[in-house]
Amino acid sequence: MPQVIQFLWLIPAFPLLAAGLGALLGRERRRLAASLAIGGMALSWLFSCAAFWTTLGAPGLRETWSFRWFDLADTTVQLGWVLDPLAAVMLMMVTFLSLLIFIYSLGYMAHDGNFTRFFCFMSLFGAAMLGIVIANSLLLLFICWELVGLSSYLLIGFWYEKPAAAAAAKKAFITTRVGDIGLLLGMLWLYSQSGTLLFYDHGGGCLEQSSLARLLAGVTVGGMAVSTAISLLIFSGAMGKSGQFPLHVWLPDAMEGPTPVSALIHAATMVAAGVFLVARVFPLMSAGSHPTALQVVTWVGALTAVFAAAIAVAQNDIKRIIAYSTISQLGYMMMGLGVGGVAVGMFHLITHAFFKSLLFLGAGSVIHGCHGEQDIRKMGGLKKLMPWTFATYAAGMMALCGVPLFFSGFWSKDEILRAARDWPFSAAPFYLGVAGAFLTAFYMTRQVCWVFFGKPADSKDSHAPAHESPAVMTIPLAILAVLAVLAGFLGTPAWPWFQSYLNGENSPLTFTALFARPQLNLMLLSTMVVGVALSLGWRIYSRVAEQSSRETDPLEKSLPAVFRLLQNKFFIDEIYAATVVRLNAAFSSCADWLDRVIWGGAVNAVSGLTDLLARINRAIDELGINAGFDLGCGGLRGTGSLLSWMQNGRVQRYLRVAGLAFSLALLALLWMCA
Amino acid sequence: MNPNLSHYLILSALLFSIGFAGAVARRSAILVLLGIELMLNAANLNFIAFWRYGANPQALTGVMFVLFSIAIAAAEAAVGLALIIAIYRQRRTTRLDSIDSLKG
Amino acid sequence: MLNEIAFYLAAAMTLAFALAAMTLRHLVHCALCAAAAFAGLAVIYLQLHAEFVGFAQLMVYVGAIAILIVFAVLLTRGEEIRPDSNQSSPSWMTGVAVAILVLGGITIPVFTSPSLQRLPPAAAVAPVKIIGQELMTRYVLPLELVGVLLTAALLGAVVIAMREESEVKRQIRPPAPERAEPEEATSLR
Numbered sequence: 019m020p021q022v023i024q025f026l027w028l029i030p031a032f033p034l035l036a037a038g039l040g041a042l043l044g045r046e047r048r049r050l051a052a053s054l055a056i057g058g059m060a061l062s063w064l065f066s067c068a069a070f071w072t073t074l075g076a077p078g079l080r081e082t083w084s085f086r087w088f089d090l091a092d093t094t095v096q097l098g099w100v101l102d103p104l105a106a107v108m109l110m111m112v113t114f115l116s117l118l119i120f121i122y123s124l125g126y127m128a129h130d131g132n133f134t135r136f137f138c139f140m141s142l143f144g145a146a147m148l149g150i151v152i153a154n155s156l157l158l159l160f161i162c163w164e165l166v167g168l169s170s171y172l173l174i175g176f177w178y179e180k181p182a183a184a185a186a187a188k189k190a191f192i193t194t195r196v197g198d199i200g201l202l203l204g205m206l207w208l209y210s211q212s213g214t215l216l217f218y219d220h221g222g223g224c225l226e227q228s229s230l231a232r233l234l235a236g237v238t239v240g241g242m243a244v245s246t247a248i249s250l251l252i253f254s255g256a257m258g259k260s261g262q263f264p265l266h267v268w269l270p271d272a273m274e275g276p277t278p279v280s281a282l283i284h285a286a287t288m289v290a291a292g293v294f295l296v297a298r299v300f301p302l303m304s305a306g307s308h309p310t311a312l313q314v315v316t317w318v319g320a321l322t323a324v325f326a327a328a329i330a331v332a333q334n335d336i337k338r339i340i341a342y343s344t345i346s347q348l349g350y351m352m353m354g355l356g357v358g359g360v361a362v363g364m365f366h367l368i369t370h371a372f373f374k375s376l377l378f379l380g381a382g383s384v385i386h387g388c389h390g391e392q393d394i395r396k397m398g399g400l401k402k403l404m405p406w407t408f409a410t411y412a413a414g415m416m417a418l419c420g421v422p423l424f425f426s427g428f429w430s431k432d433e434i435l436r437a438a439r440d441w442p443f444s445a446a447p448f449y450l451g452v453a454g455a456f457l458t459a460f461y462m463t464r465q466v467c468w469v470f471f472g473k474p475a476d477s478k479d480s481h482a483p484a485h486e487s488p489a490v491m492t493i494p495l496a497i498l499a500v501l502a503v504l505a506g507f508l509g510t511p512a513w514p515w516f517q518s519y520l521n522g523e524n525s526p527l528t529f530t531a532l533f534a535r536p537q538l539n540l541m542l543l544s545t546m547v548v549g550v551a552l553s554l555g556w557r558i559y560s561r562v563a564e565q566s567s568r569e570t571d572p573l574e575k576s577l578p579a580v581f582r583l584l585q586n587k588f589f590i591d592e593i594y595a596a597t598v599v600r601l602n603a604a605f606s607s608c609a610d611w612l613d614r615v616i617w618g619g620a621v622n623a624v625s626g627l628t629d630l631l632a633r634i635n636r637a638i639d640e641l642g643i644n645a646g647f648d649l650g651c652g653g654l655r656g657t658g659s660l661l662s663w664m665q666n667g668r669v670q671r672y673l674r675v676a677g678l679a680f681s682l683a684l685l686a687l688l689w690m691c692a
Numbered sequence: 693m694n695p696n697l698s699h700y701l702i703l704s705a706l707l708f709s710i711g712f713a714g715a716v717a718r719r720s721a722i723l724v725l726l727g728i729e730l731m732l733n734a735a736n737l738n739f740i741a742f743w744r745y746g747a748n749p750q751a752l753t754g755v756m757f758v759l760f761s762i763a764i765a766a767a768e769a770a771v772g773l774a775l776i777i778a779i780y781r782q783r784r785t786t787r788l789d790s791i792d793s794l795k796g
Numbered sequence: 797m798l799n800e801i802a803f804y805l806a807a808a809m810t811l812a813f814a815l816a817a818m819t820l821r822h823l824v825h826c827a828l829c830a831a832a833a834f835a836g837l838a839v840i841y842l843q844l845h846a847e848f849v850g851f852a853q854l855m856v857y858v859g860a861i862a863i864l865i866v867f868a869v870l871l872t873r874g875e876e877i878r879p880d881s882n883q884s885s886p887s888w889m890t891g892v893a894v895a896i897l898v899l900g901g902i903t904i905p906v907f908t909s910p911s912l913q914r915l916p917p918a919a920a921v922a923p924v925k926i927i928g929q930e931l932m933t934r935y936v937l938p939l940e941l942v943g944v945l946l947t948a949a950l951l952g953a954v955v956i957a958m959r960e961e962s963e964v965k966r967q968i969r970p971p972a973p974e975r976a977e978p979e980e981a982t983s984l985r
Contacts (some may be wrong), residue, residue, distance in 0.1 A: 667792025670724065670891065675714045675893045681901035688904060695803040695814060700844075701906045703807050707814055707837075709899035714818030716891030719813055721821060722868055725828050730814055733837055736853075739946075744844045749920035755927060758849050762856050763942050767949035770860045773868040774953035778871040781959070 022072045023081040026099045026152055029109060030162075031064045032058040033116075034145035040138035051134035055141045056120045061111035064146060066106075072609050073106040077519075082154050083220050096215050100154035103520045108151045108294055114142045115286050118494040122379055124280040125490035126386060130276075136176065141280070143169035147287050150295065152517055156205045156215045158225070159295075163201070166288050167372040174275040177487065186271035193268040197258020201295075207303075209245060213234065217298070224516060225301045234306050249303040249311030253296060253318075260292030260348045263322045267591055272389070273337040279339060285344055285378050286371035293351045293367050297360045304359075312356045313443060319352025320438075320447040320454075323504030325588070327457035331464070331573070332584035335393050336381045343418065350434055357407050358437025359519035365433055365509045368516070369426035371415035371533060372505050376498035382410035383495065384469060384489040394468045401470040404486045408470050410495040415466050419459040419552065423547045426506025429673050430454060433509065433517075436540050437502055450649050455544060456551045456688025463555030468650070470558055555666055700741035708734035721776045721786045725769065732765045803843060810836030823869040831862035845920050848927055 040051050073079050086097030120140060127136050146169055149162030168191075175187030209215055211233055212224035221228065236244035254261075259267040272284050296303060296315060305312045323346045330342035330362070347370050355363030385392055387404050402407045419424040420432070435455075438448040471583030486492070511517035511534075574581040583589070592594050664671075709753055711730030714723060723766045743754025813833035834857040841850035910918045931939050 367910070544845040665795060667795035668788055670716050671789055672892045673712075674891055677712055677716065677898045679898040681894070685904070688901075692910070695799060695865040698906050699803070699807075699854055702903060703811070703840075705899060705906065706811055706903040708902065709825075710811070710814045710818055711893050712897035712898055716894060719887035720823060722817070722865060722872070723826060726826060726865060728816060729857070730817070730833065733834065733853075733857070734847075737837060737840065739848045740844050740849060743846070744920050752922055752926060752930055755846055755849055755922050756930060756938075758944055759852060759927075760935075760938055761851075762838070762852055763946060764962070766856050767946050770882060771949050771956070772908055772956035773864055774982065776868060777871055777957045788933050796919045 022069055023083045023099070023101050025065065025378065026069060026083065026101055029062045029069070029113070029152065029156045030145045030148035032061045032065075032145075033141040033148065036153055037126075037138050037141035037145060040141060041646075043134050043138075045131065045134055051137045052120075052124055055137035056117065056124075058141055059113060059117045059120055059144055061293065062144070063110075063117050064301060066109035068169075069101055070106045073103050074100065074519075079103070079419050080218060080219075080222075082216070082270070084154060084216050084219060087157075095157060095462060096155055098154040098216055098219075100218055101152070101208075103298055103408045104364065105151050107364065107368065107516075107520070109148065111368055112144070112147055112151060112287050115371060115375055116140075116282060119278050119375065119379070120284045120496060122281075122382075122494045123276075125488050126278055127276060136173075137610060138275070139172045139176070140168055140278075143173065143283060147291065148676065150291055151576045154217050154219075154223075155219075156209055159206060159298075160202065163198070163291070163295075165189060166291060166560040167198070167259075168284055170194075172270070173279040174272045174281065176275055180272075180274065183274040186268070186274040189618070190268040190272050190356065194258040197255045197265050199251075200251045201255025201258075204248045204255070207251065208248050211248075220625045225299060229255055230301060230305045231408060233302070238559055244304045245302055248311045249299065250314060251297055251308075253303075253311060253315055256292035256352075257318065258292070259295070260291075260352065261322075261345045261686075262290050262318050262349060262352060263325055263630065264590070266322065266345050270338050270341045270587070271339050273335070275383060277337070277378060277519045280341070281378035281382065284341065285374035289344060289348055289355075290351075290367050290371060292347065293355065293363055296352065296355050297364055297517075300360050301356070305344040312439070312663050314356075316353050316356030316438075316441070317347045319356060320450040322346065322349030323353060323454040324450050324457070324532070325349075327454045327461065329584050329587050330461045331457060332581050334395055335392050336380070336397075336465065336469065337392060339394070339461060340374070340381060342375050343377075346458065346537055347374065347418070350431065350451065350454065353436060353451060354434035358383070359575045361520045362437050364434045364515050364520060366430040369417070369430040369502070369509075373414040373425075373427060373502040376410060376414035376495060376502055377418065378408055379491070379495055380414060381499065383407040384411075385489055386487050386491070387485050390549070394465060397469045400474045406486060406492040410492070410499040411470070412466065413502055414497040415462045415661060419462050420455055420544055421549050421552075422541065422548070424503055424506075426502055426504070428544065429506040429510050432544055434535070435544060439536075439540065451460055452543070452547055454660040456547050459551030462554045463552050467556065467559040472484075472639050697701070697745040699742055700737065700745075704734045704737040704741065707731075707737065719787050719789060721779070721788050721791075724788065725772050725776070728772075729765060729769060732761065741763050799843070803840070806836050806839040806843065810840065827862060827865045830865070831858050833948055834858045834862060846922055848922060848924050853967060 033055070034358050036054040040054050043051050045052075076515075078101065082098055082100045084096050087097050089095070089097045106260060120137070123140070127133055130136065142168065146162045146165035150166060153159035153162060168586045171187045171191040174190050175184050179423040195490070206391065208224050211607060212229040214222055214224055216223045217225045219226070223229065230245065233245035233248065234243050238244050238247050258265045259344070269284060269289070273280055275283075321567075324344045326345035326349060330346065333339045333342060342594050347366070351363045356364050384397070384400060384404065384407060387400070387407065388397060389399060407597065413425070419425075419428040420428040422428045435448060435451050438451050439445070441447060586592075664675075695716060708731050711727045711734060712728065713727070715727030718724060718727070739758050739761070741753045743752075746754065776786060779791060783791060785791075807952045810833050813836060817826045817829035817833055820829060834853060838850045838853040839859070841847075913917055
């Protein structure tokens with residue numbers, strides 16, 4: 019149905035409308051605000067289903083709809099949206115997850131006073147994210163990209179009275195901004211080289227053949243092809259948003275926001291936007307015979323995966339562990355994109371979205387049940403007190419670790435490892451990936467042991483014992499858990515539906531592909547890795563879980579230096595604070611000095627000059643003109659009084675004067691004529 | 693020697709200056725008026741002298757002038773004396789020194 | 797010969813009486829001397845063959861103006877009680893100096909101009925008939941104007957010198973007790 023493409027804009031429009039209306043509501047209209055948000059997102063979901071259905075019917079479909087926004091001299095600014103399998107599958111995931119998380123937030127944010135503001139911001143975020151997904155125009159993509167960043171800022175700093183939350187929001191915004199500069203530069207370069215803002219435009223778009231040929235031909239600094247340079251710049255934006263090293267520092271701090279925010283934004287959607295961006299401009303990134311950009315992407319992803327997983331081993335905040343896990347898994351996705359292409363990376367993105375948001379929501383449920391406690395050292399024994407939460411959390415954890423066969427993470431991670439193993443340039447990413455898988459299973463086991471197993475920890479303050487969360491929170495958990503299991507089956511080697519769908523091919527169901535040698539070896543390897551990690555973790559931590567006090571981590575006892583390094587996140591934040599932040603502060607104090615002393619001084623000098631002129635003017639006026647005038651008047655008065663002395667009122671004096679004057683005049687006349 | 697024009701002119705000049713001296717040097721207002729009359733008379737004499745020794749005595753210009761001059765002098769004397777009397781009634785004096793209200 | 801003597805005599809008399817009129821202390825003496833000076837002038841007019849003017853001078857000046865002055869002197873005699881009433885003003889020497897200067901200014905041209913020394917051509921006659929004719933033809937406008945002027949002067953003199961009603965009452969009644977200052981202080985404004 020070609021008409022669907024015309025109504026594609028409604029998908030982000032509904033949440034945007036909900037956000038706009040929600041902004042007008044007061045704090046008391048909670049039910050209305052929630053209904054607006056949930057209703058808007060539900061409508062979006064229905065439309066996304068329709069769009070998805072359209073793409074299912076026509077494999078390899080790519081429909082675009084562009085329109086002219088305005089003209090600027092002789093350039094035209096165009097906006098537009100595209101519907102292809104990539105967009106369709108993202109639409110489904112984003113709308114569905116948003117819907118579930120909105121419903122979850124009904125329960126989680128029930129006691130918060132800023133309920134309506136929360137839903138307004140969440141709808142705004144949803145609208146912006148969906149805008150990124152369907153964007154066909156560089157400009158629209160950038161607008162929605164920035165809006166997503168804005169919504170993230172607003173939501174991280176939702177409890178703005180907390181200084182930590184405000185600082186975290188600022189940090190997130192500024193760090194992603196650093197990446198966004200590269201994105202903007204890359205986009206501008208792309209626009210100037212290709213001459214069009216649209217990705218796909220019936221052959222004239224900037225990701226299509228003619229434009230790519232031109233970009234490949236151009237050579238820039240360092241002998242790089244122009245397409246490589248642009249790809250790297252765009253990737254820097256993706257690095258910021260997806261928390262790749264070194265721009266990852268904002269993600270853990272972003273946990274200051276409410277848990278639904280963490281689940282939606284920092285697990286499933288916004289951080290996935292970076293991965294999605296790379297997938298979207300993949301034709302550009304993979305152009306040419308030796309795509310350097312993709313190599314960079316792979317290395318960055320692989321390093322990030324291991325780096326973050328290592329840090330997660332030594333963290334004690336339940337949400338922070340999951341945050342570092344997210345960074346690690348995003349690294350995996352990037353690696354997958356680099357080694358295996360769009361399908362590999364996107365598959366992991368989809369499965370990760372489900373189980374990571376499940377983990378976050380479960381963590382939220384745990385925090386809710388423990389009355390706000392977030393330190394895992396102070397939890398324990400929740401298996402019996404919160405059974406639903408435990409079951410769903412366990413499902414998510416096993417999906418994340420990649421427990422074989424029944425959990426989606428296994429299949430998606432295996433795809434990545436398979437592609438990495440087959441990568442022609444280097445085998446290191448593969449080994450890094452395996453190491454990362456090991457660490458993932460290890461720290462997740464640690465977390466689950468300490469949170470759910472063992473005896474409940476002593477709590478100094480008298481809280482009531484932990485309780486299960488209400489149904490409005492556990493039902494979404496259950497749905498997600500089911501999906502965390504089922505989603506994996508969409509991309510198994512036996513039936514690679516997902517990959518074929520994205521690539522526009524048909525996908526046969528072949529069980530024998532599972533038992534092909536390389537495939538089987540890989541599956542066995544990953545199973546072994548997971549198994550070893552799980553058992554190791556269980557051995558170390560379940561014993562500790564039995565004890566009441568967990569002051570020191572067993573790892574800390576055995577490897578204190580390494581543990582301290584990991585716990586302090588490799589001191590990256592401190593390094594940044596000492597270098598970049600200090601440099602920035604120096605610049606700003608320099609600029610401040612310049613502004614205050616030089617420009618301000620110049621302005622003050624001008625004003626001082628004007629003041630001086632005014633004073634001189636006044637002096638001239640008072641001393642010169644006034645005094646001169648007064649002097650003149652005084653002179654006149656003096657002369658007047660002098661002359662008036664002559665007028666003594668006596669006529670004889672007048673007569674004398676007249677006679678005198680007459681005779682003098684006469685004599686003068688005589689003398690002149692003589 | 694026979695009186696000629698210059699004698700009459702000198703006479704009238706002397707008369708004029710006597711009248712002028714009296715007008716400016718005496719204190720009483722009436723005497724000032726008297727001096728003015730003398731000055732007028734001197735001028736009349738001048739006119740007649742010039743008529744007599746002038747170029748065209750037939751025109752009678754000098755005589756006419758003097759006649760009118762006498763008439764006007766009379767009118768002026770009358771008014772002036774009336775003024776003096778009026779002032780005297782207010783100020784009880786004819787001393788010109790004390791009549792200086794128009795002092796500047 | 798006789799002409800000369802008559803002239804010098806009349807001239808001397810006129811000057812003498814004029815001088816006396818300007819310098820005497822008593823006002824009435826001054827007035828009478830002035831009348832004599834006017835008469836002397838009339839004689840000189842007669843000498844100059846301006847008979848009508850001479851008689852007119854006698855009638856008007858001596859007969860009217862001098863008398864008028866005498867009347868005025870008599871009417872303003874309130875201050876004769878004080879002995880120094882008719883003295884010259886304190887700065888009379890300046891006035892005399894100015895008068896001498898004026899004299900110089902007027903006489904020097906007479907002395908320095910040669911054309912003034914001339915004898916009369918033919919005898920000049922000024923018959924009254926011709927004067928009358930002139931008055932009615934050439935000088936009729938000035939005549940009328942002088943007539944108006946005289947009328948105005950007459951009326952004006954009467955009005956100015958007339959006593960007002962309040963003044964009459966003030967003269968009859970004694971002045972009010974609160975008015976302590978003498979009448980000299982009342983302003984003419």
